[in-house]
Amino acid sequence: MSGTFVGMPAFPKAAHEAVHDTTLRGNLRHATHTIRGKRAKAVAEVSDWAELREAGKRIKDHTLRHLDRYLVQLEESVTAAGGTVHWAADADEANRIVADLVKATGESEVVKVKSMATQEIGLNEALEAEGIRAYETDLAELIVQLGRDRPSHILVPAIHRNRGEIRDIFRKEMSEWGRPAPDGLTDTPAELAEAARLHLREKFLRAKVGISGANFMVAETGTLVVVESEGNGRMCLTLPETLISVVGIEKIVPTWRDLEVFLQTLPRSSTAERMNPYTSMWTGTTDGDGPRTFHLVLLDNGRTDTLADEVGRQALRCIRCSACLNVCPVYERAGGHAYGSVYPGPIGAILSPQLRGVSSEIDASLPYASSLCGACYEVCPVAIDIPEVLVHLRERVVEGGQVTSNGNKVVLKPAKGHAAERAAMRATRWAFSHPGALRTGQRLASRTRRLHPRTLPGPGKAWSETRDLPTVPAEPFRDWWQRTQGGKDGAK
Ligand code: SF4
Numbered sequence: 001m002s003g004t005f006v007g008m009p010a011f012p013k014a015a016h017e018a019v020h021d022t023t024l025r026g027n028l029r030h031a032t033h034t035i036r037g038k039r040a041k042a043v044a045e046v047s048d049w050a051e052l053r054e055a056g057k058r059i060k061d062h063t064l065r066h067l068d069r070y071l072v073q074l075e076e077s078v079t080a081a082g083g084t085v086h087w088a089a090d091a092d093e094a095n096r097i098v099a100d101l102v103k104a105t106g107e108s109e110v111v112k113v114k115s116m117a118t119q120e121i122g123l124n125e126a127l128e129a130e131g132i133r134a135y136e137t138d139l140a141e142l143i144v145q146l147g148r149d150r151p152s153h154i155l156v157p158a159i160h161r162n163r164g165e166i167r168d169i170f171r172k173e174m175s176e177w178g179r180p181a182p183d184g185l186t187d188t189p190a191e192l193a194e195a196a197r198l199h200l201r202e203k204f205l206r207a208k209v210g211i212s213g214a215n216f217m218v219a220e221t222g223t224l225v226v227v228e229s230e231g232n233g234r235m236c237l238t239l240p241e242t243l244i245s246v247v248g249i250e251k252i253v254p255t256w257r258d259l260e261v262f263l264q265t266l267p268r269s270s271t272a273e274r275m276n277p278y279t280s281m282w283t284g285t286t287d288g289d290g291p292r293t294f295h296l297v298l299l300d301n302g303r304t305d306t307l308a309d310e311v312g313r314q315a316l317r318c319i320r321c322s323a324c325l326n327v328c329p330v331y332e333r334a335g336g337h338a339y340g341s342v343y344p345g346p347i348g349a350i351l352s353p354q355l356r357g358v359s360s361e362i363d364a365s366l367p368y369a370s371s372l373c374g375a376c377y378e379v380c381p382v383a384i385d386i387p388e389v390l391v392h393l394r395e396r397v398v399e400g401g402q403v404t405s406n407g408n409k410v411v412l413k414p415a416k417g418h419a420a421e422r423a424a425m426r427a428t429r430w431a432f433s434h435p436g437a438l439r440t441g442q443r444l445a446s447r448t449r450r451l452h453p454r455t456l457p458g459p460g461k462a463w464s465e466t467r468d469l470p471t472v473p474a475e476p477f478r479d480w481w482q483r484t485q486g487g488k489d490g491a492k
Contacts, residue, residue: 010365012462015334024160024335031159036326038272039379045274052265057383059258060317064307070219070252071298077222081284083294088246090301091121097297098123098211098244099130105242107132107208113226113233114138115213116320117246117299119151119342120355123211134211135177135203137232139196146173152336152344154322155270160335163187170195178202200232210240210291214247215319216262217296220255223283224296227266227276234280243282243291248299250316262319265381269321302355311392315350317382324376324386330369339366346376350389367393398422420460442476449474 018024043049063070075085088094102110110127112118112134124134124145136145143158144151147169151157158166167187174181179199185191212233216225224245226233237243253259267273285294307313325331325345336344340362341352349370353363367390376386398421431438445452449472456464475483 010361011334011338011340011369012365014338014340015330015369018335018338019333021335023162025333027160027162028332028335031156032326032332035272036323036379039269039323039326042268042272042274046264046268049265052261053381053383055261056265056319056381057317059253059261060382061314063252063254063258064250064313064316067249067252067307070254071249073219073254074217074222074252075298077219078284078294078296079222081222082286083222083284083296086295086297088297088299088301094121094246094297094299094301095123095126098246099127099132101242101244101295102127102132102209103130105209109133109135109203109207110209110211110244111135111137111203111207111236111240112141113210113212113236114141114157114228115211115246116154116342117213117248118211120248121246121299121301123246135200135207137200137203137236138228139193139230139232142196142200143169146170146177150337151342153325154320154343154345154347156322160337163189163192166192170199174199204232204235204239207236207240209242209244210236212237212243212245214245214251215266216259217247217252218254218256218259219252221283223256223281225259226278226280227263228278228280229271229273229276231278234278237280237282238290240291242293242295244295244297246297246299248301249303250318266319266321269319269323269379269381306351306354309354309392312350312354312389314384315347315354315389317384318347318351319382320347321381323379323381324384327375327379328370329373329375330371334369339369341366346370346386346390347384350384350386350393353393364397367391367397420458439476439478442478445472446474446476 046052078085086097088097108131110132112124114136118124124136127134136142138157140156140158141151143149143161143166147158147161147165149158149161153159161169164187167185170181170192171185174195177199179202181195182191182198185195212226214224215227217223218225224247226237228234253262263275263279267276282290282294285292303316306316322345324347325336328346331345336348339345339348339352341348341356343351343355349366353366356363370387370390372387372390374387377384380386431441452469452472454464454469455461456469473480
């Protein structure tokens with residue numbers, strides 16, 4: 001069973017620990033810089049990238065505006081194609097539905113395609129509690145599961161591990177989950193991949209139930225789409241007799257024509273490929289081809305609350321490409337675990353506090369996990385203005401939670417230190433509205449500047465530890481202006 005994010009400390013504390021881990025920082029720096037360089041090249045090949053990006057944004061906005069209509073259309077299409085649709089308001093309901101469906105088959109193990117939605121709801125842990133073992137089959141997810149670890153990247157969940165660490169995990173843990181690692185396993189990529197292939201193959205051939213997410217759902221035909229690079233996903237989607245897909249309600253697109261846009265932008269933004277090596281699509285069930293039973297669990301879990309927020313709702317456009325993580329200077333140094341959620345990086349900083357909608361230290365700290373440099377917005381293939389949403393959420397945090405939706409108050413507790421920030425702002429306002437006092441204060445600050453400490457005491461200590469305090473000039477600007485410009489052109 002993988003570790004969970006329950007009880008994670010607030011971002012600054014978790015990040016503080018991560019930045020001192022030199023191995024982690026080395027692994028992350030190498031991986032993110034390699035991916036970001038490749039992505040830039042893949043995007044530059046497309047002459048109409050800006051138009052595709054705009055089209056993706058508009059399609060998602062249109063779909064979200066009419067989500068109720070498209071969801072009903074999707075349900076009708078899936079049902080007509082032989083599938084069964086279930087609606088889950090939250091994680092508990094979704095987990096209960098899936099556990100009951102698996103139990104109804106009489107099976108006690110399932111194979112899983114990499115799926116963020118099932119991680120979001122803690123499905124593996126819920127199934128374990130019901131005596132059902134879930135096997136992750138995506139290579140990176142397998143590494144995370146065997147290492148009893150947590151994912152730290154959307155696309156490459158084990159990005160924080162290097163090859164030596166992966167070899168050690170395989171050697172130590174594979175035997176407990178099934179076929180052991182081959183004797184003398186080294187850390188060469190080919191040997192590691194072969195060990196994983198052999199380990200997983202027996203599970204694919206045995207499993208009667210598969211569980212997946214989906215990258216997209218096409219409302220007009222009820223078709224689900226999974227894109228991936230390894231082919232393990234396709235085995236999960238086609239070999240079992242029963243397939244259960246758990247998908248967030250925002251993953252819907254109205255038509256195949258809309259899908260075409262994202263099948264161009266997603267692979268270039270995520271793996272820097274022109275198209276995904278494996279694009280699996282299925283519509284309900286087909287006699288003699290693939291699973292005989294198909295269930296679709298449509299997951300809300302905070303999405304309609306997010307939709308009610310006019311600024312924050314753009315986070316629901318996300319197609320989980322991870323481009324924003326790979327360019328983020330904060331993610332590169334802090335790593336994915338510091339975000340306390342399956343959604344790390346810039347998108348996690350705006351999505352988790354909205355989806356979870358609860359008062360917690362970690363959620364209140366996430367909107368501050370950014371320098372607002374805007375690199376995430378620049379690369380986002382659906383033009384989510386992440387800095388705008390971060391600032392918006394900071395307002396909510398400082399105000400102690402003001403946003404209501406569906407009659408529910410969404411409360412974010414102000415993080416420690418915000419009381420001091422408010423006091424500082426009040427003092428500044430008083431000084432700016434009393435020019436005489438401001439001038440006296442500035443002169444005093446200039447005269448005593450050699451005595452100023454380089455770090456602040458008390459609540460300001462943490463803030464000044466990571467920043468250079470500005471040097472106070474020998475002469476205040478107003479005095480300099482008066483001395484050099486006084487009397488000229490009406491200067492006072
Ligand atoms: S926010 Fe944009 S860049 Fe980040 S994962 Fe989502 S779609 Fe990709």
